[in-house]
Amino acid sequence: MSKASPADIMPLADVMARLRDPDSGCPWDIEQDFASIVPYTIEEAYEVADAVERQDMDALRDELGDLLLQVAFHSRMAEQAGHFALQDVIDAITQKMIRRHPHVFGDGARREDGHAQWETIKAAERAEKDPDPSALAGVAIALPALLRAEKLQKRAARTGFDWPETDRVIDKVVEELEEVRDATTPDEREEEVGDLLFAVVNLARHLKIDPETALRKANGKFDRRFRSMEDMAGDAFAGLSLDEQEALWQRAKQLEKGV
Template sequence: MRDVPADFPSPMARLRWVLKALRAPDGCPWDRAQTLKTIEPCLQEECYELLDAMAGDDLPHHREELGDVLLQVLFQCDIREEQGAFGFDDVVNALADKLIRRHPHVFGQATAGDTEAALRNWERIKQTERKSPKASALDGVPAALPALLRAQRTQHKAAKVGFDWKGAEGPDAKLDEEIAELRAAMREGRKEGVAEELGDALFTLVNLARHLDVDAESALRAATEKFARRFKAVEQRVKESGREMGKLSLDALDAEWDAVKREGRA
């Protein structure tokens, strides 16, 4: 059994000591067996759990989820350090250097009177730092992003080089067009066509949201959460009445749903 030192120079030093102990030859078999590939799903899950915690008011839960994401960062740093590539200090120093370079209006002589000017500074310096010129304005949008977020980022990149509607009227009219094409594909019973047209409609809806200054990912998350709250309230009403969800007709369930909305229970 390994003794834990009583004192550490900082909380971060304590955490790093714990992780080194877990990855040591006499450490935890599970932690020692992990690779970048095996912990990839963990990182994805922890990021989504953090987003969920950010949306609530449970501060201890938020703190815990921040720690879980930090664990994933440190875990990857330790794996790379074991490979002789880089360590946590290298990551931290590189990040600090980048933030200083890309904020010349704070750490240099440049000026930025508003957020747009600050973003222009950031993007200009970012482009000069690239090792090779971009082949496309869309380069840099990760393919692994959630679909709605990737659509939003892609549209934003295209808009920065002038490929965009002037206002919300453009995507609004385009949405009507895409919905009409979707309905035509549905009438014709073309499954592949339905999927394609549905995708086009979703993409256009994201574009409309962007022009209305609405984050599509957040909007859909909020709508899903609202549905979940109301559905759970319906379940509770049905349970309190001694009935079972699976044995009620859709009309009866719709009536319960409407009652929940009227009562403002969710």
């Protein structure tokens, strides 16, 4: 097989065709279906995000390749089922990007109107595909919960259903936190915690913060500080009192800040 040119991803389609060949392919690849591959697709997308977060360009190159492999994998399975092939995916997204950017590819449209045009065209395309008249139509149920909450809120906000000031959103977060405190049954607590998380996502949106990115950074910070605590205490860590562990946590924070 010849080496692919920088813009040629079709050799990847050839590799997937070989892997999925019923007679001579890889047994693991052959037995996969769309549902079994989806978790890998999601995982690879998060690994791309992780490489970006770490600003590791070598890792980003590799993770983008892994994500591209997922596109080729799904496309090959679809081709075998008679639905579409990788080239159809490429053609469709190419045409979509051209269609949704008339301010770039059209004649004389104002560039500063680009985002508004994108949303208008996207809404029209969605209306053609989905008879659901709701402003929330098309927000996938399978999205990660934080992302789906943000998308639902953005869609609702376009209709005017949104708090006008950030302070009102903060008040709502405090209100939901109090309702968590007042909940008395497991079902009530689950519902109120869900409402609290939804309100926090809304606050992030008003502050123009991506909640997934913020939580991922918080996870990373906790990971670093906890490991630092373990390093300081050694094997004795698990046997320390909560107050002693808290003292280590505060020391870990100071070390991270260079104090």
